[in-house]
Amino acid sequence: MKIVVCAKFVPDATADRRFRSEDNTVDRAGVDGLLSELDEYAVETALTVKEAGDAEVTVLTVGPEQAADAVKKGLQMGADAGVHVLDDAIHGSDAVATSLILAKALAKLEADLVVFGMGSTDGGMGVVPAMVSERLGLPAVTLGSEVTVDGQTVRIRRDGDTASETIEGTLPLVLSVSDQANEPRYPSFKGIMAAKKKPVETWSLADLELTPDEVGGSSAWTEVVEVTARPPRSAGTIVTDEDGSGAAELVGFLSTNKFL
Amino acid sequence: MSNVLVLVDHTDNPGGTVRKTTAELLTIARRLGEPVAVFIGSDVQAALPALGQYGATKVIALSNPELSQYLVAPKAEALQQVAAKVEPSAILISSNAEGKEIAARLAVKLDSGLITDAVDVQAGDGGPVTTQSVFAGNFTVQAKVTHGTPIITVKPNAATPEVAETSPEVEEFDVTISDAAKTARITDSKPREATGRPELTEAAIIVSGGRGTGGDFGPVEAFADSLGAAVGASRAAVDSGWYPHAYQVGQTGKTVSPQLYVAAGISGAIQHRAGMQTSKTIVAINKDPEAPIFELVDFGVVGDLHKVLPTATEEVTKRKS
Ligand SMILES: Cc1cc2nc3c(=O)[nH]c(=O)nc-3n(C[C@H](O)[C@H](O)[C@H](O)COP(=O)(O)OP(=O)(O)OC[C@H]3O[C@@H](n4cnc5c(N)ncnc54)[C@H](O)[C@@H]3O)c2cc1C
Ligand SMILES: Cc1cc2nc3c(=O)[nH]c(=O)nc-3n(C[C@H](O)[C@H](O)[C@H](O)COP(=O)(O)OP(=O)(O)OC[C@H]3O[C@@H](n4cnc5c(N)ncnc54)[C@H](O)[C@@H]3O)c2cc1C
Numbered sequence: 325m326k327i328v329v330c331a332k333f334v335p336d337a338t339a340d341r342r343f344r345s346e347d348n349t350v351d352r353a354g355v356d357g358l359l360s361e362l363d364e365y366a367v368e369t370a371l372t373v374k375e376a377g378d379a380e381v382t383v384l385t386v387g388p389e390q391a392a393d394a395v396k397k398g399l400q401m402g403a404d405a406g407v408h409v410l411d412d413a414i415h416g417s418d419a420v421a422t423s424l425i426l427a428k429a430l431a432k433l434e435a436d437l438v439v440f441g442m443g444s445t446d447g448g449m450g451v452v453p454a455m456v457s458e459r460l461g462l463p464a465v466t467l468g469s470e471v472t473v474d475g476q477t478v479r480i481r482r483d484g485d486t487a488s489e490t491i492e493g494t495l496p497l498v499l500s501v502s503d504q505a506n507e508p509r510y511p512s513f514k515g516i517m518a519a520k521k522k523p524v525e526t527w528s529l530a531d532l533e534l535t536p537d538e539v540g541g542s543s544a545w546t547e548v549v550e551v552t553a554r555p556p557r558s559a560g561t562i563v564t565d566e567d568g569s570g571a572a573e574l575v576g577f578l579s580t581n582k583f584l
Numbered sequence: 585m586s587n588v589l590v591l592v593d594h595t596d597n598p599g600g601t602v603r604k605t606t607a608e609l610l611t612i613a614r615r616l617g618e619p620v621a622v623f624i625g626s627d628v629q630a631a632l633p634a635l636g637q638y639g640a641t642k643v644i645a646l647s648n649p650e651l652s653q654y655l656v657a658p659k660a661e662a663l664q665q666v667a668a669k670v671e672p673s674a675i676l677i678s679s680n681a682e683g684k685e686i687a688a689r690l691a692v693k694l695d696s697g698l699i700t701d702a703v704d705v706q707a708g709d710g711g712p713v714t715t716q717s718v719f720a721g722n723f724t725v726q727a728k729v730t731h732g733t734p735i736i737t738v739k740p741n742a743a744t745p746e747v748a749e750t751s752p753e754v755e756e757f758d759v760t761i762s763d764a765a766k767t768a769r770i771t772d773s774k775p776r777e778a779t780g781r782p783e784l785t786e787a788a789i790i791v792s793g794g795r796g797t798g799g800d801f802g803p804v805e806a807f808a809d810s811l812g813a814a815v816g817a818s819r820a821a822v823d824s825g826w827y828p829h830a831y832q833v834g835q836t837g838k839t840v841s842p843q844l845y846v847a848a849g850i851s852g853a854i855q856h857r858a859g860m861q862t863s864k865t866i867v868a869i870n871k872d873p874e875a876p877i878f879e880l881v882d883f884g885v886v887g888d889l890h891k892v893l894p895t896a897t898e899e900v901t902k903r904k905s
Pocket of ligand 2: 361362503793794795796797817818819820821832833834835836837838848849850851852853854855856859869870871872875887888889890
């Protein structure tokens with residue numbers, strides 16, 4: 325079985341995240357980045373499925389030069405191969421365009437099982453898995469918090485807003501997993517060394533039979549017209565609960581602000 | 585005036601209780617054109633009064649039972665067919681997991697731009713202009729769709745529902761669902777137990793508990809009940825099995841933006857902040873004066889939640905009676 329994990333390289337949420345003033349797109353070049361944490365759960369799912377049977381795991385990323393680090397992290401965790409779709413024309417792609425590139429690459433890879441994270445930690449739309457499934461004409465089973473693959477059958481459990489559900493589909497299939505699905509492993513020293521020898525291919529748009537005007541800012545169907553940084557919060561009042569006065573002060577605050 | 589499609593978000597059981605988010609979507613739709621509600625389900629009559637109250641000019645009813653059996657692919661197909669007939673100038677959908685997935689499929693089918701998680705939508709010269717709160721609430725962006733039919737998923741509380749009585753006609757709509765859309769199916773579903781408290785994403789007040797509760801959510805729930813609030817939890821509390829995942833607030837849980845957010849025994853990790861820092865007023869109770877949550881608060885109590893919350897609950901109850 326061929327499993328492909330889609331993994332996104334994103335700006336580090338604990339460092340500086342910002343937008344480029346010239347085109348209101350995310351600054352990806354001048355900031356620290358990493359494999360979106362939520363995609364580690366996808367890599368872990370793929371590795372678990374592989375370990376239970378017979379499969380090959382490829383990590384696929386679409387992104388700028390540094391996005392190669394996302395592939396590398398996947399290989400260090402234990403994936404077998406990597407594909408990095410890299411092309412200057414991709415800058416500024418929206419979700420619709422990103423899903424087109426991913427779908428083309430996945431078709432070329434002939435994936436039986438495609439595993440996504442539940443959402444990137446930058447755009448955080450959580451829509452790319454469904455878009456890719458739509459483009460490939462494959463079923464999607466999304467937001468799995470428990471995943472089992474049994475022969476051709478994929479079964480997940482998920483806790484929705486109104487119900488806890490079990491969902492079933494048959495391979496080939498698109499899967500997305502939540503951060504409840506597992507505990508992603510840390511790369512071992514052996515894994516880090518082994519990753520250096522694993523094959524990574526870099527594909528351009530031409531390799532996917534796409535043209536620059538089908539992707540990137542030029543065919544993004546959405547446009548950010550304005551970006552405003554949030555004004556800093558003014559410091560609040562902090563009291564220390566000595567001899568039980570904290571509760572009274574809290575209730576006083578709630579009352580003054582008409583929450584009672 | 586142009587038609588604006590609103591996908592009605594309602595409970596399945598009982599039939600057609602329209603969620604507050606739908607009233608918000610209809611209110612927003614009126615800024616953009618004539619609201620046409622799309623109701624997928626068996627009991628459109630139950631939903632009708634609420635839809636009319638908030639200004640739906642027409643209700644398109646899709647009652648094919650297959651629409652609920654097979655996840656969201658059939659619902660997206662159905663909406664595509666409705667859109668082909670109605671030719672809307674925009675499509676508004678609630679920003680929950682199902683809504684976003686329907687919107688995603690629809691965007692590909694209609695070759696249209698998609699904006700998710702809007703916290704406001706206004707009419708602009710070239711179509712709707714949305715506001716999104718991004719990067720854990722650190723930035724606000726204004727965006728618009730530049731191609732196709734704007735598809736926008738809207739977060740709860742993005743508008744105050746405004747009443748505008750209409751008596752909408754109901755039009756039954758027959759959909760055809762492809763076999764391809766039926767390939768993944770729900771084999772088991774256990775409804776979440778009702779708590780009697782407000783919905784987390786809709787509540788005006790939320791009291792959340794974290795690892796500092798030590799596993800006892802009693803004081804958190806009691807304080808929430810004294811304020812008529814919803815209860816939330818940090819991931820640490822959820823991962824420990826102390827509270828169900830559906831109540832997690834944060835990056836991978838719910839993003840909430842209530843009038844008042846009370847964090848009890850929560851340190852304020854970036855992923856938790858991502859889900860709550862746009863709350864209007866923030867209060868924290870934490871025994872560690874250095875906890876990062878205190879950077880966000882309007883009012884903070886350095887103290888033991890097991891002492892502060894029960895006393896505060898008593899005091900609130902006394903004042904309210
Ligand atoms: C703050 C912000 C707001 C945005 N708002 C919008 C918007 O409203 N509309 C819009 O069209 N675009 C928007 N974008 C752009 C959008 O995020 C990107 O185009 C992105 O490539 C796709 O969306 P996502 O990152 O939200 O993916 P999600 O749908 O959240 O990603 C889900 C999963 O898809 C996979 N994945 C996503 N991208 C890649 C990739 N490049 N390579 C490999 N795997 C991937 C990962 O497994 C990921 O976990 C926004 C971007 C930012 C930073
Ligand atoms: C990919 C990813 C996604 C995540 N998504 C989320 C998410 O959606 N939501 C989320 O919440 N987290 C999320 N997290 C986890 C997040 O990083 C933190 O681990 C989590 O928020 C910590 O929860 P906590 O504040 O309850 O626990 P802790 O960080 O352990 O803090 C407990 C706090 O309670 C205080 N305390 C202890 N005893 C008492 C007492 N008796 N009275 C008062 N205070 C007391 C302590 O001083 C401490 O500040 C995510 C992490 C990752 C990696």
